Amino acid sequence: MTKKVRTVCPHDCPDTCSVLATVENGRVTACDGDPDHPFTRGFLCHKVAAYDQRIYSPDRVLYPMVRRRKRGGLERVTWDEAMDVVASRLGSGESVLPYSYGGTLGLVARHAGHPLFHALGACRLKRTICDDAADAGWRSMVGRTLGTDPERAAESDLILIWGMNASVVNIHFMPFVRDAQRRGAKLIVVDPYRNETAKMADEHVVVRPGTDAALALGMARVIVDEGLADAVYLTRRAESFERFRERLREYPVDRCEAICGVRGIARLAREFARAKAPFVRLGIGFSRHANGGQAVRSVLALAALVGAFRRGGAVFETYDAFDFDLDVLRRPDLLPRPTREVNMVRLGEALTADDRIRGLFVYQCNPAAVCPDQTAVRRGLSRPDLFVVVHEQMMTDTVEFADVVLPACTAFETSDLYRSYGHYYLQRSRPLIGPVGESRSNVSLFNALAKRMGLRDPIFEADEEARIEMLLAARRGATMDLDLAALGRGEPVRIGVTRGDPFERGFPTPSGRFRFADDSLADPLPSYTPCPEGCESGLRARYPLQLLAPPAKHFLNSTFGSVASLVARQRRPVVMLHPDEAAARGLAEGSLARVFNDRGETRAFVMATEDVPPGVAVLPSIWWRRDIPGQAGVNTLTSQRLTDLGESSTFHCALAECAPV
Ligand SMILES: Nc1nc2c(c(=O)[nH]1)N[C@H]1C(S)=C(S)[C@@H](COP(=O)(O)OP(=O)(O)OC[C@H]3O[C@@H](n4cnc5c(=O)[nH]c(N)nc54)[C@H](O)[C@@H]3O)O[C@H]1N2
Ligand SMILES: Nc1nc2c(c(=O)[nH]1)N[C@H]1C(S)=C(S)[C@@H](COP(=O)(O)OP(=O)(O)OC[C@H]3O[C@@H](n4cnc5c(=O)[nH]c(N)nc54)[C@H](O)[C@@H]3O)O[C@H]1N2
Numbered sequence: 001m002t003k004k005v006r007t008v009c010p011h012d013c014p015d016t017c018s019v020l021a022t023v024e025n026g027r028v029t030a031c032d033g034d035p036d037h038p039f040t041r042g043f044l045c046h047k048v049a050a051y052d053q054r055i056y057s058p059d060r061v062l063y064p065m066v067r068r069r070k071r072g073g074l075e076r077v078t079w080d081e082a083m084d085v086v087a088s089r090l091g092s093g094e095s096v097l098p099y100s101y102g103g104t105l106g107l108v109a110r111h112a113g114h115p116l117f118h119a120l121g122a123c124r125l126k127r128t129i130c131d132d133a134a135d136a137g138w139r140s141m142v143g144r145t146l147g148t149d150p151e152r153a154a155e156s157d158l159i160l161i162w163g164m165n166a167s168v169v170n171i172h173f174m175p176f177v178r179d180a181q182r183r184g185a186k187l188i189v190v191d192p193y194r195n196e197t198a199k200m201a202d203e204h205v206v207v208r209p210g211t212d213a214a215l216a217l218g219m220a221r222v223i224v225d226e227g228l229a230d231a232v233y234l235t236r237r238a239e240s241f242e243r244f245r246e247r248l249r250e251y252p253v254d255r256c257e258a259i260c261g262v263r264g265i266a267r268l269a270r271e272f273a274r275a276k277a278p279f280v281r282l283g284i285g286f287s288r289h290a291n292g293g294q295a296v297r298s299v300l301a302l303a304a305l306v307g308a309f310r311r312g313g314a315v316f317e318t319y320d321a322f323d324f325d326l327d328v329l330r331r332p333d334l335l336p337r338p339t340r341e342v343n344m345v346r347l348g349e350a351l352t353a354d355d356r357i358r359g360l361f362v363y364q365c366n367p368a369a370v371c372p373d374q375t376a377v378r379r380g381l382s383r384p385d386l387f388v389v390v391h392e393q394m395m396t397d398t399v400e401f402a403d404v405v406l407p408a409c410t411a412f413e414t415s416d417l418y419r420s421y422g423h424y425y426l427q428r429s430r431p432l433i434g435p436v437g438e439s440r441s442n443v444s445l446f447n448a449l450a451k452r453m454g455l456r457d458p459i460f461e462a463d464e465e466a467r468i469e470m471l472l473a474a475r476r477g478a479t480m481d482l483d484l485a486a487l488g489r490g491e492p493v494r495i496g497v498t499r500g501d502p503f504e505r506g507f508p509t510p511s512g513r514f515r516f517a518d519d520s521l522a523d524p525l526p527s528y529t530p531c532p533e534g535c536e537s538g539l540r541a542r543y544p545l546q547l548l549a550p551p552a553k554h555f556l557n558s559t560f561g562s563v564a565s566l567v568a569r570q571r572r573p574v575v576m577l578h579p580d581e582a583a584a585r586g587l588a589e590g591s592l593a594r595v596f597n598d599r600g601e602t603r604a605f606v607m608a609t610e611d612v613p614p615g616v617a618v619l620p621s622i623w624w625r626r627d628i629p630g631q632a633g634v635n636t637l638t639s640q641r642l643t644d645l646g647e648s649s650t651f652h653c654a655l656a657e658c659a660p661v
């Protein structure tokens with residue numbers, strides 16, 4: 001029996017696609033993009049189009065396993081036995097650290113573990129590995145994390161994609177950009193290297209890594225000096241503009257050009273300010289530097305200066321508009337007291353600086369591959385006194401360190417509710433197939449474990465469907481008026497966000513205005529500060545290459561490294577270098593190079609290309625260890641340093657050197 005069933009792509013990507021899955025005799029056999037979803041528009045990325053290969057991957061964890069002694073092999077056990085081992089050895093209180101992130105973005109699955117770990121009084125994880133610098137920067141000016149509907153880019157005459165390889169990480173945004181380009185709009189991409197998006201642009205602005213604030217503030221200075229700002233908008237909609245104008249005195253154009261390496265800032269500024277409907281798509285990429293929060297604030301200030309929200313748009317993420325009270329799932333009230341917080345970016349330090357953490361519970365995350373300073377992370381995970389549980393779909397690099405491995409369902413085997421961080425549609429999914437092997441969903445695992453540990457609260461009785469209903473009952477704001485019948489049928493449902501200016505009735509700030517200054521910050525105004533490990537740092541004498549570690553097209557972070565056809569598409573780990581940099585080091589095209597700094601070394605094949613400027617090295621990631629020559633990934637080179645705002649990650653803020661093997 002063959003049927004087509006609508007479901008949702010669960011992965012950590014702004015597109016949150018509606019998927020039409022073909023199910024034959026209880027097996028998923030094909031996946032297509034839903035033509036009726038206004039953002040998916042009928043197509044999928046290669047990754048999810050091959051989803052059946054992931055569900056039935058030879059790397060799939062099919063049953064529970066226990067390691068009897070450190071470094072020994074994994075032995076198959078029953079769920080009962082595995083749960084006994086976990087319940088008796090995990091511990092409780094602050095010796096326990098839950099470690100999870102974005103395996104699925106389903107609101108129910110993603111928050112399934114919180115009540116249990118709260119009830120145990122475990123350490124709390126600060127889940128700030130991804131967008132928190134950008135988020136903090138955006139919030140400080142706008143109030144909440146939402147912005148112009150990305151679909152509105154189609155009506156723009158000048159689109160600026162800033163610090164984001166949208167053709168790779170937000171591919172369903174690009175048709176809107178192409179629609180605009182067909183109508184004569186200009187696309188400008190601001191990025192340190194000519195990525196796939198820059199190749200589609202009418203202009204590529206090559207900015208030095210970590211200097212975006214200087215570029216944006218230089219442009220803002222020109223706009224203010226030449227009277228090109230939207231004065232009416234600023235008077236009606238903004239506060240503290242005069243203080244911003246003062247700050248801009250520190251950013252004359254020649255100083256900014258010297259910092260960011262961009263010539264013609266004045267021309268760029270005029271063009272941007274004179275556009276009828278300028279649209280700025282801010283990425284997270286350029287926030288992954290030590291000064292990333294202020295970089296985002298500078299670009300956002302630039303957008304506000306020309307009244308972009310009113311005339312065209314500006315957006316970084318949309319998720320706050322999906323207004324649910326997530327605490328009904330997270331249950332912070334179960335915490336006995338505010339326990340220690342551990343920043344997930346610093347897992348390496350948390351596990352190696354001392355031995356306070358004795359039980360680590362990893363789910364929907366692959367820290368051995370995705371965390372910065374991988375050498376420290378792996379050393380920590382190998383600690384003989386650390387008990388490690390991993391709930392996983394695949395035999396990932398982290399499983400290598402597990403004392404207990406528990407098989408996890410994929411999203412197609414369970415129910416969930418999905419908001420998006422890149423559009424304004426909500427969608428609900430139901431299981432397409434039964435659990436593969438003996439796998440269990442996050443909710444069923446944590447409910448069973450809570451019972452085994454003697455915890456009693458009604459939340460531990462609630463299955464996925466019940467939790468979805470709890471969320472829907474706890475909705476407010478833009479999610480109030482929902483077509484619940486359509487949602488129940490699995491259709492994408494638009495939430496109540498206007499297609500025009502999302503802040504036409506005011507900003508969600510205390511004053512209702514856009515805030516150029518936020519006095520709660522160490523530096524209330526947008527500013528540029530050189531990065532300690534960036535293009536202006538002294539360390540460049542030893543490590544002259546600024547390393548960018550952006551996402552690979554055919555992987556999603558480390559997910560999909562289990563799909564052979566996608567590994568084949570991505571071919572092999574490469575380090576992209578300017579031909580002069582390659583030649584200066586005797587690195588022939590296609591040869592194997594060592595890329596190293598004080599934190600470690602990875603190996604990759606040289607791709608000499610003028611797409612990358614001198615002084616920069618680009619290593620698309622995240623490869624599985626088995627596919628990396630030398631087996632240590634790019635994150636051996638990245639650091640645990642946190643951003644200026646939001647305590648987030650600094651994946652593109654590392655210096656390195658390169659040499660032949
Ligand atoms: N195919 C694919 N899609 C993905 C992912 C994936 O791994 N693969 N990951 C998903 C996830 S978790 C997220 S958070 C999003 C990430 O999405 P974003 O972070 O918004 O975008 P990225 O393309 O990852 O950002 C990397 C880009 O930023 C540029 N960049 C680095 N430093 C600077 C700088 O200083 N200035 C400027 N202007 N640009 C800079 C890099 O050169 C690169 O082109 O994508 C999601 N989508
Ligand atoms: N060098 C470098 N490193 C980076 C980045 C970068 O750009 N460069 N990006 C960073 C960013 S933006 C992010 S968001 C992080 C992402 O880091 P992670 O959230 O760890 O992302 P993934 O690598 O996709 O790993 C998710 C894992 O969850 C598993 N999983 C999926 N669904 C479920 C489920 O329902 N239950 C359970 N138990 N498991 C599940 C998957 O099999 C997969 O192994 O990586 C960061 N690391």
Ligand SMILES: [Mo]
Pocket residue numbers: 012129130131
């Ligand atoms: Mo992310």
